Amino acid sequence: MRARDLGLACGSLTPGARNSIADVPGVGVGHTTLNEGDIHSGVTAIVPHAGDLFRDKLPAAAVVLNGFGKSIGLMQLNELGTLETPILLSNTFAVGTCANALIRRAIAGNPEIGRRSGTVNPVVLECNDGYLNDIQAMAVTEAHACAAIEAVRADFAVGNVGAGTGMSCFGLKGGIGSASRRLRLDERNHHLGVLVLANFGNAGDLVLPGGRRIPAAAPGEPEAGSCVAVIGTDIPLEHRQLRRVAARAGVGLAWCGAFWGAGSGDIALAFTTANPVPQRPDTSLLSQRVLAEPCIDLLFRAAAEATEEAVFDALAAADTVAGRNGHRRISLREILSR
Amino acid sequence: MRARDLGLACGSLTPGARNSIADVPGVGVGHTTLNEGDIHSGVTAIVPHAGDLFRDKLPAAAVVLNGFGKSIGLMQLNELGTLETPILLSNTFAVGTCANALIRRAIAGNPEIGRRSGTVNPVVLECNDGYLNDIQAMAVTEAHACAAIEAVRADFAVGNVGAGTGMSCFGLKGGIGSASRRLRLDERNHHLGVLVLANFGNAGDLVLPGGRRIPAAAPGEPEAGSCVAVIGTDIPLEHRQLRRVAARAGVGLAWCGAFWGAGSGDIALAFTTANPVPQRPDTSLLSQRVLAEPCIDLLFRAAAEATEEAVFDALAAADTVAGRNGHRRISLREILSR
């Protein structure tokens, strides 16, 4: 079940056909889901194009809304302005293992890495699923990470899947959600899509579209959550513009009722599939197109709306989960149907 | 009329006695209001303590939510972590003049400035009131700036006063607003207060508490607004913590319905009256107290709530204004009473 199936549409702009990040042509998402005993975790891969990302990098930028997080790869992404691996999402203690998997995969496709060229910059983002998942077990393996990349497709599942398997959101069951907006520029359709790993928000703070509030399902344990928002678009944007767009994920989270809690690693990463950057350009000056700045408000609104709706999408798709140590997260659907 | 008189209370925390930034002991606010012909503008001064700020500076930090703004003084404020003049708010083209006034005033009180000590860092923030005000006239003078400082008091006016005289907000009449929250730490009362200069938001985007939306009063002219939020507290915070708190002003603006438009100079500045920093310390190592980080979520919530309510306070207090060239901004009160 998606957000709109539950009546949780957001904003005024029109979604794309899938209402997901895969409305951006070429973008796919894959999951490895772990559900066994006390393990409720997994890996989600976002692959922005079907080619080799190391050879054809994409312009990208990341913004830290609240930096209580343990990602890898964002520093170089902001310095060089490019993404050169798939983006992996997982639990906090799986970042190192996922990074290792991305490195080995990049080397396999580009044997000159670390020999004749420089190294490769793996990008892994995370949230802490330790409330439901036995995160100390460090159950995610490099094989799990690779399997998520292999499973990439345009029609992907949301809710309790992949990295979202053990996540919590506003005291309810969180997870993976997505949404998109169709944007018309120069008489052509473009898209901006968002995928969130929703694991943030204090119980009782959730605000549904129209202002409806959901009372806390559980007595308020201290938040130790996070939210990762990955924004993709096929509109050509320079790095500075990607940063501006990424920052609006923070608006979307606020619209859901969050105030970017001190213990939350709220990170937004935006990439564009326009203007791929060759690893070895054959000229000193590249030609490209770039959005005229006066049009950017449309993308800001789209990023804010789609982030908000992607969170509701995660909540709408999630099922109630009984996790480690008797911990339990009830789904929004269960709450709304009471 | 204040926000709560109009039923526009926000959030769950308790306000201070005045429900304004002046609930922070020592903080005062003064206005110079200009309303003559096509001039609808002014100056608002925030004075954080009654002493000489150059000799006893206050810890402060600023955060740029969206940098379409022309303030002065924030770079040094963030490098040295201190505020050493009153904070002036005015229209965009009055920044230079207000800065000159602050410099002359600091020199008058401290004749060694620029002679035996270094210089002084004036802090002036602004919004563009050009829709109602003839901003090209550059009508604000140094005398107006000084008069605002002289007029400082704890019980100050809100709405169409001072820098807020010609401001617009969500297509309605904006202006100056304020709110506060009482925070209990170690069994003692403390306060966090916010003052906003509200001049942001597209017509039709406003969301009142409970989710109520106000339809656009006027056909949507392109936003060229801004919002300045000044946050004061008597809780001891180090610079890094002040930045974290200031960032939550962005949450408050989002809760009002904004997405930090591309043309908006959305700036937050936070200061604490605890731990004043002497211009000439008599020791190399200063003693101070600082908030334990696990308590900071309470301040984040307070900053977000009070910023949201301060915007509603500006809207609630504002009266309809007929400005230059037949431009007109209707007050929220007028809209709600229709």
Added chain:
Amino acid sequence: MRARDLGLACGSLTPGARNSIADVPGVGVGHTTLNEGDIHSGVTAIVPHAGDLFRDKLPAAAVVLNGFGKSIGLMQLNELGTLETPILLSNTFAVGTCANALIRRAIAGNPEIGRRSGTVNPVVLECNDGYLNDIQAMAVTEAHACAAIEAVRADFAVGNVGAGTGMSCFGLKGGIGSASRRLRLDERNHHLGVLVLANFGNAGDLVLPGGRRIPAAAPGEPEAGSCVAVIGTDIPLEHRQLRRVAARAGVGLAWCGAFWGAGSGDIALAFTTANPVPQRPDTSLLSQRVLAEPCIDLLFRAAAEATEEAVFDALAAADTVAGRNGHRRISLREILSR
């Protein structure tokens, strides 16, 4: 006298024909110099192209090396990535007045500013010349600022002129200096030029090319200086690349012997004359060229070398000055000729 006349060439790259920022086609520099009684100050204008900068903005970025400074305009420059007025340099207390002059000049050329379009973002950078100049007098007027812009030319003076009139550097007489490097890309010549307002460095820390040190001319009064470095180029760079290039001004200052003192406002601003940005684009997607990142090391080296040499240029051109209150700065030439 220029740096190379005194044997103070830096680095390995070849300078342009003028060895100044005016080797970048279209860039000109003008000065207003004030030398009367205790007033030793002025204004320097850098005009990056001969057209109207508000209508045809240039990509630009600023980097704060040490933020003990009181500039105006850098926040918006970094958010929007464009420069829309000439760059003015002056003394610390002249920033407001220079900003007012830039605003009035922009309105004169574009009467829709603040009426039908948004406002204009004046860019003014400063150093504290209070050791030689009676900075409290605030002697710089808007007319002085305008005169500097009117005086713009490609063959401009360096040393004790314009904003450099009263500046000090490593305990010696500082001022305005410039240098450039010729860069070959795709078999065409390009240039990167630097202009500095040199007012930084503790007496005794200066290191000349080859490692020669100059003993302190005067007993070490505490540094309260600054250095502004403006970098221009005709190589197309996106905002992120301009920031990277600007940061290398910090290397040039370090090569002169500085450690970016705590009291120094060390700011670098880089702009490119390629890819001008129209105020009112007639399309949503602009076409442009941009430097391939693997070539950027050449620009980094050029920026570092030219910044270092521009400082020596300021020192080489400066004459000994007797300033207010018996204060005196000896020229490097006088020291070297002893």
Added chain:
Amino acid sequence: MRARDLGLACGSLTPGARNSIADVPGVGVGHTTLNEGDIHSGVTAIVPHAGDLFRDKLPAAAVVLNGFGKSIGLMQLNELGTLETPILLSNTFAVGTCANALIRRAIAGNPEIGRRSGTVNPVVLECNDGYLNDIQAMAVTEAHACAAIEAVRADFAVGNVGAGTGMSCFGLKGGIGSASRRLRLDERNHHLGVLVLANFGNAGDLVLPGGRRIPAAAPGEPEAGSCVAVIGTDIPLEHRQLRRVAARAGVGLAWCGAFWGAGSGDIALAFTTANPVPQRPDTSLLSQRVLAEPCIDLLFRAAAEATEEAVFDALAAADTVAGRNGHRRISLREILSR
């Protein structure tokens, strides 16, 4: 052999007794060195105090001089302002494995991590040793990382050890180096120490103290290096001050002749052993001391000098190495003795 044994003393301040980061009381360094076949790599651990860092965190800050690097942990370090694990240095592709080791070690000492408390933030910094080392082999294991921590001591080796085993610097053999400065405040001795992992600089750019240049030992292969500088002190500094001090590592690198090449991950991290921050404070307001800002120039100079000398220390201690694929790096000592 240390830098001063080779006549490579830097600056004017006095070193501590060991002239290393271990002059800061409580700080120790350990290495695991791998030298077998094509593997020339390792791990270096910096342990800032002998207790449990998760329970008693230290104030810390990181600065990115040039972000072509793949570290982990700096985002949270800058948000929360604290260090809660030892700092590990290794090769670029060992970051994930070292992070996993730090996580497991923290859990072993604090079984509530990821269960009743939040997670832990491992800090791992890296350089690319792929010129001499078969970095694709990913030879560093978690056991190697733990062994480096176990080997921590105050009298530690420099040169071709630990993470420095396979590093290159200015076309010569680089590695681990250290230096310190003794600083007197309020009539008591304090220390600031630096440890560098030196793997940066183009052949031919090296400048020795006094300005002596070393011609390129090898024809200039493109730089793909990096430099990590870790700065420790027992002077109490708040986060903002730690950032300011860390930035001066960039001055030290420039003084060695570098211009922070585009392919270099130049990162500085500064921590203080003063004001440890308890994981579970028993009060809302902590008492602490903090350096008065007017004294900070002394620390800036110390950080710049000690970083420069630490690089020379790495070069002085390194031996010539024959690495993978016939690659070879000659030591500075060998060059100087020719």
